[in-house]
Amino acid sequence: MIVVIVITGIIGGIVASFIGAPVQGYIDSARRAELTDIADTAMRRMARDVRIAVPNSVRVPDALTVEFIPTKDGGRYRAGSGGTGNVLDFGVSDGSFEIIGSGIAFTQNVDYIVVGSTQSDAVPPYDQTANGVLRLYTGATGTLTVVNFTNTALPIWAELPSQRFDVVDGAQQAVTYRCENVGIVNGTGSGQLVRYWNYGFTHMVGATSAILADKVSDCVITYDLPNQRFGLLTVRMSLTSENESVSLYNEIHVNNVP
Numbered sequence: 001m002i003v004v005i006v007i008t009g010i011i012g013g014i015v016a017s018f019i020g021a022p023v024q025g026y027i028d029s030a031r032r033a034e035l036t037d038i039a040d041t042a043m044r045r046m047a048r049d050v051r052i053a054v055p056n057s058v059r060v061p062d063a064l065t066v067e068f069i070p071t072k073d074g075g076r077y078r079a080g081s082g083g084t085g086n087v088l089d090f091g092v093s094d095g096s097f098e099i100i101g102s103g104i105a106f107t108q109n110v111d112y113i114v115v116g117s118t119q120s121d122a123v124p125p126y127d128q129t130a131n132g133v134l135r136l137y138t139g140a141t142g143t144l145t146v147v148n149f150t151n152t153a154l155p156i157w158a159e160l161p162s163q164r165f166d167v168v169d170g171a172q173q174a175v176t177y178r179c180e181n182v183g184i185v186n187g188t189g190s191g192q193l194v195r196y197w198n199y200g201f202t203h204m205v206g207a208t209s210a211i212l213a214d215k216v217s218d219c220v221i222t223y224d225l226p227n228q229r230f231g232l233l234t235v236r237m238s239l240t241s242e243n244e245s246v247s248l249y250n251e252i253h254v255n256n257v258p
Helices: 002-051
Strands: 059-062 065-068 073-077 096-100 104-106 112-115 134-136 142-144 146-148 164-168 175-180 191-197 208-227 230-241 244-255
Touching (some): 002 244
Antiparallel strands (some): 065 175, 104 142, 175 191, 191 208, 230 244
């Protein structure tokens, strides 16, 4: 029995030496795949939101944060003096206009509209005063061809040849992506990429949030505005687990043509 036990132990040691490396390799590959999948899913969600953002609403207050206003629809307003129909006037109080084309689904006192967001400083689309271009939709709920909104005069510079306006989902409002607690603790990333929404357009008080990625060990968000019509949001993010890291880099085109 002793001889059998010794021989079995020797054989087991030999087998373990052969299969140990492949098993460890599989575990390492599975860990890297999991980290890559987490980061890629988060990046895709962010890119999808940014691509439908209100023109010139993207702003990056620091290297860990990006904020913007996503849209749910858009159309063209009727314009022109002396014409027929309900036209949109600028510089004077006007609380309604007619949509050129098919109707758009609105929710009363929930949705917002943005008209003529052209300023690259990303301030007017968050401003509901006469200096901004954000207005609360006040008409009936339903699919309509006439838009009623807060009767505050829109600035003259917001009138554009494209006659374009955007509809902002009131259930989303402004959206913020932020990397928090970034670092490494005991070989694993301690940070998270968090999405905030439904907090209005100023401060993130009472915001709804969701964690899109964990184990974040490094995160850098930058926004380059090479010209008035084009922006490039870049996101570099590293995830670490058990002293092994994966890094992803993503460039997101921002269309700032209102």
